Amino acid sequence: MYDPKFLEELRKSFSDWETGTLKDRLAAVKENRAEFTSGSGDLITERIYTPLDAGDTDFQKDIGFPGQYPFTRGIDPVGYRAFHSPLGFYAGYGSGESANKRYRQLYAAGSRDIGLAFDLPTQLGMDSDDPLAAGEVGKVGLAVDTAADLERALKGIPLTGFKTGTVGNCIGPWALAIFLVVCERSKLQPSQIGIRIQNDPFKEYTGRGTYIFNPSVAVDLASDVVEYMYKNVPSWEPQWSCTTTMRWGGCTASQEVGFGIANLLCYAEAAMEKGVNPEDFIPRVDLHMSSDNDLFEEVAKFRAVRRLWAKIASPRFNTRDPRVLALRLSTYTAGDKLTAQEPLNNVIRSTMHVLASMLAGIDHITTAAYDEALALPTFQSTRLASLTKHILNNECCIGNTVDPLAGSYYIESLTNEMEEKGRYWFDQVQDMGGARAAIDNGFYLKEMAKGRYRYQREIESGQRQVIGVNKFVQDEKISIPLFKGDEKGEAKQVARLNKARAKRNKTRLKSSLDALARTAESKAKGSTVNIVPSILEAVRADATEGEIFGVLRNVFGQYRPPSVF
Amino acid sequence: MSSASTVRRQFFDLWEYYMSKKKIRVLIAKPGLDGHETGAKIIARALMEAGMEIIYTGARQTPEMIVRTAIEEDVDVLGLSILSGAHKELCSRIIKLFEDEGIINFPIIVGGIIPDVDVPACKKMGVLEVFGPGTTTSRVADYIKGLAAKTS
Numbered sequence: 001m002y003d004p005k006f007l008e009e010l011r012k013s014f015s016d017w018e019t020g021t022l023k024d025r026l027a028a029v030k031e032n033r034a035e036f037t038s039g040s041g042d043l044i045t046e047r048i049y050t051p052l053d054a055g056d057t058d059f060q061k062d063i064g065f066p067g068q069y070p071f072t073r074g075i076d077p078v079g080y081r082a083f084h085s086p087l088g089f090y091a092g093y094g095s096g097e098s099a100n101k102r103y104r105q106l107y108a109a110g111s112r113d114i115g116l117a118f119d120l121p122t123q124l125g126m127d128s129d130d131p132l133a134a135g136e137v138g139k140v141g142l143a144v145d146t147a148a149d150l151e152r153a154l155k156g157i158p159l160t161g162f163k164t165g166t167v168g169n170c171i172g173p174w175a176l177a178i179f180l181v182v183c184e185r186s187k188l189q190p191s192q193i194g195i196r197i198q199n200d201p202f203k204e205y206t207g208r209g210t211y212i213f214n215p216s217v218a219v220d221l222a223s224d225v226v227e228y229m230y231k232n233v234p235s236w237e238p239q240w241s242c243t244t245t246m247r248w249g250g251c252t253a254s255q256e257v258g259f260g261i262a263n264l265l266c267y268a269e270a271a272m273e274k275g276v277n278p279e280d281f282i283p284r285v286d287l288h289m290s291s292d293n294d295l296f297e298e299v300a301k302f303r304a305v306r307r308l309w310a311k312i313a314s315p316r317f318n319t320r321d322p323r324v325l326a327l328r329l330s331t332y333t334a335g336d337k338l339t340a341q342e343p344l345n346n347v348i349r350s351t352m353h354v355l356a357s358m359l360a361g362i363d364h365i366t367t368a369a370y371d372e373a374l375a376l377p378t379f380q381s382t383r384l385a386s387l388t389k390h391i392l393n394n395e396c397c398i399g400n401t402v403d404p405l406a407g408s409y410y411i412e413s414l415t416n417e418m419e420e421k422g423r424y425w426f427d428q429v430q431d432m433g434g435a436r437a438a439i440d441n442g443f444y445l446k447e448m449a450k451g452r453y454r455y456q457r458e459i460e461s462g463q464r465q466v467i468g469v470n471k472f473v474q475d476e477k478i479s480i481p482l483f484k485g486d487e488k489g490e491a492k493q494v495a496r497l498n499k500a501r502a503k504r505n506k507t508r509l510k511s512s513l514d515a516l517a518r519t520a521e522s523k524a525k526g527s528t529v530n531i532v533p534s535i536l537e538a539v540r541a542d543a544t545e546g547e548i549f550g551v552l553r554n555v556f557g558q559y560r561p562p563s564v565f
Numbered sequence: 566m567s568s569a570s571t572v573r574r575q576f577f578d579l580w581e582y583y584m585s586k587k588k589i590r591v592l593i594a595k596p597g598l599d600g601h602e603t604g605a606k607i608i609a610r611a612l613m614e615a616g617m618e619i620i621y622t623g624a625r626q627t628p629e630m631i632v633r634t635a636i637e638e639d640v641d642v643l644g645l646s647i648l649s650g651a652h653k654e655l656c657s658r659i660i661k662l663f664e665d666e667g668i669i670n671f672p673i674i675v676g677g678i679i680p681d682v683d684v685p686a687c688k689k690m691g692v693l694e695v696f697g698p699g700t701t702t703s704r705v706a707d708y709i710k711g712l713a714a715k716t717s
Contacts, residue, residue, distance in 0.1 A: 140599075375650070449606055563621055565621060
């Protein structure tokens with residue numbers, strides 16, 4: 001990028017500065033640390049950056065223009081200049097009525113994009129009266145046993161033009177089926193509503209832990225959703241590949257890059273096996289990442305992951321098609337960095353997390369609420385979280401220009417380093433056989449445990465300082481209003497479930513579940529038959545979620561993960 | 566001194582040495598359906614490095630499974646990690662199951678996201694201590710060592 005003669009001269013003036021101005025200053029002050037590292041601990045951060053650090057960056061080849069290969073600057077040539085992101089929320093608790101109340105409240109406040117949080121039994125394919133579900137029904141989200149529960153939760157909300165979905169990952173085919181049945185019953189064309197299903201089983205082996213089947217079965221079922229949507233409801237979004245919980249569980253920024261690409265690639269290849277080509281798959285999916293504390297490291301991470309994806313996907317799929325090479329990113333701000341101590345401080349943290357995403361031109365940002373470290377968020381904290389990006393965009397002019405940090409010696413140098421390290425982790429995973437192998441052999445879990453333990457040690461030794469936790473600690477507790485759940489929700493939901501079970505046409509129910517068992521068995525024998533139509537029939541016959549997954553568990557078995565800590 | 570008594574003396578020295586060095590056994594368990602294991606794993610590793618023997622159940626354990634493991638593994642302390650909000654239901658169930666086995670006041674400590682207002686209720690049902698977010702691993706280790714010193 002630079003003339004060699006210029007760099008030669010620069011090297012000389014840099015050395016003069018070091019031995020003169022800098023040396024004098026360092027004789028008078030001591031820097032806070034002997035070595036400064038990036039927030040995730042991935043990179044050593046230099047005192048200053050100059051063209052020497054980004055010297056081999058080629059503008060045309062490495063930076064270029066937004067919307068063009070290698071997409072370092074984003075996939076949209078106009079970025080936030082055409083920002084119409086709705087007020088988006090992720091919410092839900094209790095049984096249908098209480099969740100419905102919150103959804104209506106959000107809708108009335110202008111939101112047309114509400115992700116539905118499901119409780120843990122629902123995310124695990126269990127009914128609300130399963131012995132393991134006791135005490136968990138409606139706790140971290142809405143309890144759904146049958147399609148009627150979903151209808152109840154969405155009651156009174158005009159669904160045309162509405163966008164919703166679920167982060168359920170191991171229940172993808174069933175989640176798709178209940179949304180389809182809700183459309184059928186409310187006489188809605190699926191294309192009139194936007195549905196997004198996370199459908200990312202890898203996330204559950206490495207993060208939240210709501211895995212059901214082994215990784216191979218889980219990927220197969222998830223790609224059935226991709227195939228079904230592609231053929232029948234192409235406007236819906238079948239999958240996001242998510243690295244947030246891996247990051248929160250201890251991965252570094254560059255591991256997020258490498259592991260994220262490895263995971264997405266595995267899904268893209270699974271989709272291809274089902275006849276969905278990358279140019280039809282990639283534009284419908286997101287790589288969903290954490291937006292973390294170190295503003296610059298994060299911006300570099302996002303720029304690097306787009307560039308690295310383009311470079312890896314091009315030879316892999318033998319294409320220059322921008323639909324395949326342009327990687328759409330979405331983020332969830334780093335919930336793990338929010339503290340229970342002095343929770344209002346979290347507003348500042350989340351704002352910076354959102355800023356990092358916006359400076360990197362992220363297409364879809366979800367902000368953690370400041371009270372998340374203490375309880376489920378309240379309506380007010382959720383609203384504040386969602387408004388953050390709008391304040392930054394409308395009032396602080398963050399989105400006036402696309403990729404505003406491009407060309408900064410620091411950012412370009414970090415982006416290069418992040419790409420290089422991301423490539424290293426990607427290669428590691430590929431060498432052991434790809435993402436499925438990295439889960440099966442405990443590699444991801446080991447890397448996460450290592451990182452998280454290091455982080456905890458750094459805090460306990462004071463090497464890493466967190467305000468309110470180990471620096472400027474305040475003894476007096478600050479109390480904020482906390483969300484109170486629906487205490488009676490569980491009993492109500494269980495009673496309703498029993499009533500729903502009694503009302504069904506037993507013959508239709510049995511034949512649909514028998515047919516599902518046959519489909520699952522033939523899949524277990526290697527058939528490529530899609531599971532969704534059989535599940536859809538069972539949902540139409542009012543089979544409960546637990547009954548449907550009971551059939552699947554009988555055939556595919558229940559997964560037990562390796563214990564790594 | 567006869568050689569037999571020397572041998573016996575040596576044996577008792579060894580026995581005492583062994584007893585004094587006997588490691589505290591801790592079961593770290595995640596009851597319920599929540600699978601966020603980060604906190605449980607950090608504690609497990611930190612306690613191990615503090616010289617204790619750790620048995621970690623993994624996620625998604627029923628109260629029955631946890632109580633059975635605690636008894637079979639003969640642990641000194643049970644540490645529960647709960648983030649889902651189901652702490653009251655889960656703790657009372659586990660304590661009840663211990664009581665059904667004739668074990669009263671089994672040492673149980675809890676970590677995770679437990680709202681302050683729920684802490685007294687947990688302690689009243691028999692939980693010894695609740696460690697919220699921001700607790701250092703060394704504080705938990707010291708607490709367990711204190712417990713072991715009191716009971717041995």
